[in-house]
Amino acid sequence: MDFQLDDDQRALRAGMRQLLEGRFSLRDATDRLDRALWRELGEAGFFSLALPEAEGGVGLGLPEAVLVFEEAGRVLLPGPAVATFLAAGVVPGAATGEAVVTAVDGALVPWLDEADVVQGEAAGAVPLRSVDPLTPLHRVPDAGGLDRGALLYAAEQLGSAVRTCETAVQYARRRKQFGQPIGAFQAVKHLCAQMLVRAELARAAVYAAAVTGDRLDASAAKLLADDAAVRNARDCLQVHGGMGFTWESDVHLHLKRAWVRAELGRSARAAEEELAEALIEAP
Amino acid sequence: MDLTYTDEEEAFRAGLRDWLSLVLPELPAKPSPQDWPGRRAYDTAWQRLLYDAGYGEVHWDASPTQRLIFLEETEKAGAPYVGANFVGLLHAGPTIASEGTPEQRDRWLPPVLRGDEVWCQGFSEPDAGSDLASLRTRAWRDGDHYVVSGSKIWTSHAEVADWCELLVRTALVSEAVPKHRGITWLAMPMDAPGITVRPLRTLAGSTEFAEMFLDDVRVPVANRVGEENDGWRVTMVTLSYERGTAFVGEVVACRRVLGELAREARGNGRWGDPALRRRLGRLSAEFSALWRLTQWNVSEAQRTGGVPGVGGSVFKLRYSHARQELYDAAAEVLGAGSLDLAHEWTLDRLSSLSYTIAAGTSQIQQNIVAERILGLPKGR
Numbered sequence: 001m002d003f004q005l006d007d008d009q010r011a012l013r014a015g016m017r018q019l020l021e022g023r024f025s026l027r028d029a030t031d032r033l034d035r036a037l038w039r040e041l042g043e044a045g046f047f048s049l050a051l052p053e054a055e056g057g058v059g060l061g062l063p064e065a066v067l068v069f070e071e072a073g074r075v076l077l078p079g080p081a082v083a084t085f086l087a088a089g090v091v092p093g094a095a096t097g098e099a100v101v102t103a104v105d106g107a108l109v110p111w112l113d114e115a116d117v118v119q120g121e122a123a124g125a126v127p128l129r130s131v132d133p134l135t136p137l138h139r140v141p142d143a144g145g146l147d148r149g150a151l152l153y154a155a156e157q158l159g160s161a162v163r164t165c166e167t168a169v170q171y172a173r174r175r176k177q178f179g180q181p182i183g184a185f186q187a188v189k190h191l192c193a194q195m196l197v198r199a200e201l202a203r204a205a206v207y208a209a210a211v212t213g214d215r216l217d218a219s220a221a222k223l224l225a226d227d228a229a230v231r232n233a234r235d236c237l238q239v240h241g242g243m244g245f246t247w248e249s250d251v252h253l254h255l256k257r258a259w260v261r262a263e264l265g266r267s268a269r270a271a272e273e274e275l276a277e278a279l280i281e282a283p
Numbered sequence: 284m285d286l287t288y289t290d291e292e293e294a295f296r297a298g299l300r301d302w303l304s305l306v307l308p309e310l311p312a313k314p315s316p317q318d319w320p321g322r323r324a325y326d327t328a329w330q331r332l333l334y335d336a337g338y339g340e341v342h343w344d345a346s347p348t349q350r351l352i353f354l355e356e357t358e359k360a361g362a363p364y365v366g367a368n369f370v371g372l373l374h375a376g377p378t379i380a381s382e383g384t385p386e387q388r389d390r391w392l393p394p395v396l397r398g399d400e401v402w403c404q405g406f407s408e409p410d411a412g413s414d415l416a417s418l419r420t421r422a423w424r425d426g427d428h429y430v431v432s433g434s435k436i437w438t439s440h441a442e443v444a445d446w447c448e449l450l451v452r453t454a455l456v457s458e459a460v461p462k463h464r465g466i467t468w469l470a471m472p473m474d475a476p477g478i479t480v481r482p483l484r485t486l487a488g489s490t491e492f493a494e495m496f497l498d499d500v501r502v503p504v505a506n507r508v509g510e511e512n513d514g515w516r517v518t519m520v521t522l523s524y525e526r527g528t529a530f531v532g533e534v535v536a537c538r539r540v541l542g543e544l545a546r547e548a549r550g551n552g553r554w555g556d557p558a559l560r561r562r563l564g565r566l567s568a569e570f571s572a573l574w575r576l577t578q579w580n581v582s583e584a585q586r587t588g589g590v591p592g593v594g595g596s597v598f599k600l601r602y603s604h605a606r607q608e609l610y611d612a613a614a615e616v617l618g619a620g621s622l623d624l625a626h627e628w629t630l631d632r633l634s635s636l637s638y639t640i641a642a643g644t645s646q647i648q649q650n651i652v653a654e655r656i657l658g659l660p661k662g663r
């Protein structure tokens with residue numbers, strides 16, 4: 001057993017981080033999809049990563065997919081990345097990022113107007129005034145939903161949770177009150193420590209679910225990663241004080257996206273019920 | 284990232300399982316949690332069995348992964364936990380193994396492994412708990428002995444211990460000697476004259492810990508592990524073992540209890556309550572993630588080949604609270620039955636309250652995580 005990243009996985013993660021940081025800025029992001037970026041991600045193998053090499057893919061597995069989605073979550077990459085990834089090899093052009101694919105997920109469809117292909121039954125979808133300014137949403141009356149991307153959403157939530165923890169720590173080191181960095185105050189320190197604990201627990205769950213490919217493991221991972229992303233964003237906001245409540249800081253974007261993702265790809269309610277049921281069945 | 288075990292590790296697991304299935308049915312009934320002499324006899328007899336079967340050294344000599352398998356399998360099979368051997372096997376032993384002289388290792392390690400000798404931990408004092416380095420128990424040099432006076436508190440199973448890993452002050456605090464210097468780590472024989480042990484009653488009704496009064500107790504200088512006044516460094520080694528490995532088997536036990544809770548709830552009709560189901564579902568996610576985090580930390584230790592890192596504090600923080608939530612959920616499942624001390628879960632619920640205190644409180648763990656992992660400035 002060696003439950004650590006290997007060298008290739010570290011390199012993949014570093015490469016994806018570099019690509020995203022060089023090419024994407026949250027400052028300039030809008031609710032219009034950046035198709036050039038989408039294609040660049042396609043060229044870098046983001047969507048085709050898990051396809052066999054014979055089908056033009058990279059032939060990697062779920063653990064690698066989780067690592068790149070964690071990076072996407074770190075920077076809050078806008079767009080229906082999960083649905084497009086899952087459509088690679090099924091919808092022509094998805095693998096290369098030429099086609100933007102979205103899906104009906106639970107009662108929601110993100111990016112409906114921008115998508116070239118919609119999977120699932122989106123008839124009668126009504127637009128919402130989305131709480132997340134970077135994720136347009138439609139609501140579908142009584143849709144069953146596809147519920148396939150739980151683990152990838154969890155990976156994005158993990159990336160966001162790690163990022164808000166880092167952001168809070170950086171701010172706490174820099175911002176001074178009462179003549180010292182606020183990070184020297186225990187009340188602030190303890191908020192930060194709990195953020196790390198949540199993120200690390202979610203990481204262990206997400207990576208393990210990627211390795212086992214087990215459905216229940218994915219439910220557990222989604223549950224803990226949703227929790228980590230939402231609560232870390234809230235605590236990050238708190239550490240930033242008044243600054244955290246402004247539109248200019250990125251913190252609110254992390255919180256709003258975390259709320260959106262929590263509704264996509266298996267809700268807490270569904271995951272908890274499923275895990276509870278499994279307890280009864282276990283020997 | 285890999286969660287499969289090597290053939291060699293699987294062979295170790297299979298051998299252990301076979302052995303457990305042979306010996307466990309033959310074990311006598313466990314003594315009551317209140318009966319420490321009974322527990323000492325029981326726990327040391329179990330350690331002896333392990334020793335004779337070649338598993339005595341599993342906590343020290345085995346690879347971190349083998350140790351993980353050992354704790355997982357013994358817990359799954361319902362084997363006794365280390366119990367009274369806790370300090371000797373899980374932190375005094377490893378500390379002596381890494382910091383002691385060859386003579387000290389020969390003198391103290393084999394009896395711990397054979398279950399012949401039991402250790403306790405004399406760190407905390409009435410005025411030095413979280414602020415351990417402010418301890419005041421004093422030791423003067425008198426020829427080839429230290430003469431020790433002072434008092435210790437919360438010393439678990441002091442009543443039945445043969446040796447104590449004792450922290451003493453060997454230099455008075457001054458501008459030249461800050462409080463973290465001037466501490467020395469001694470092995471004190473518990474039968475030395477001048478030691479008075481007074482059991483303290485815990486909220487669970489047991490006497491698992493005690494006060495210790497030390498009145499001119501003579502401890503040979505040869506019993507000092509590490510240099511004089513360098514005991515704080517040795518202590519850090521001890522504490523990293525305490526936090527790094529102590530709770531691994533318990534996570535497995537908690538996962539088992541969670542399944543029992545669900546089946547109990549179905550039996551007594553409470554399963555119809557969606558709030559209860561969701562609560563148990565979330566706990567299930569928590570405990571499987573804690574197990575994965577354990578595997579992650581063990582893999583890391585295996586790679587770096589070192590002492591368990593501060594990652595142990597991250598684990599301990601979440602685990603100690605999750606354990607309390609588990610037994611609170613048990614109380615909800617049992618309803619009024621949760622007030623009956625005859626139920627194992629009631630005693631476990633009471634003892635779970637110590638988890639956020641013992642081995643460093645949650646507040647102290649949060650300081651450690653914030654300062655040593657996240658690099659936040661030290662408070663004044």
Ligand SMILES: Cc1cc2nc3c(=O)[nH]c(=O)nc-3n(C[C@H](O)[C@H](O)[C@H](O)COP(=O)(O)OP(=O)(O)OC[C@H]3O[C@@H](n4cnc5c(N)ncnc54)[C@H](O)[C@@H]3O)c2cc1C
Nearest residue numbers: 404405406407412413437438439637640641642643644646
């Ligand atoms: C069941 C059990 C077994 C134990 N066994 C042993 C043993 O075998 N040997 C041994 O040496 N010790 C043992 N201990 C002692 C244990 O390590 C101490 O109780 C613990 O370190 C806390 O110290 P204290 O009790 O003096 O509490 P205090 O240090 O007085 O703390 C009281 C409260 O103040 C908080 N606090 C203190 N300082 C700070 C700070 N800087 N920042 C924020 N909050 C702070 C604490 O978190 C806590 O909530 C045991 C304790 C228990 C409960």
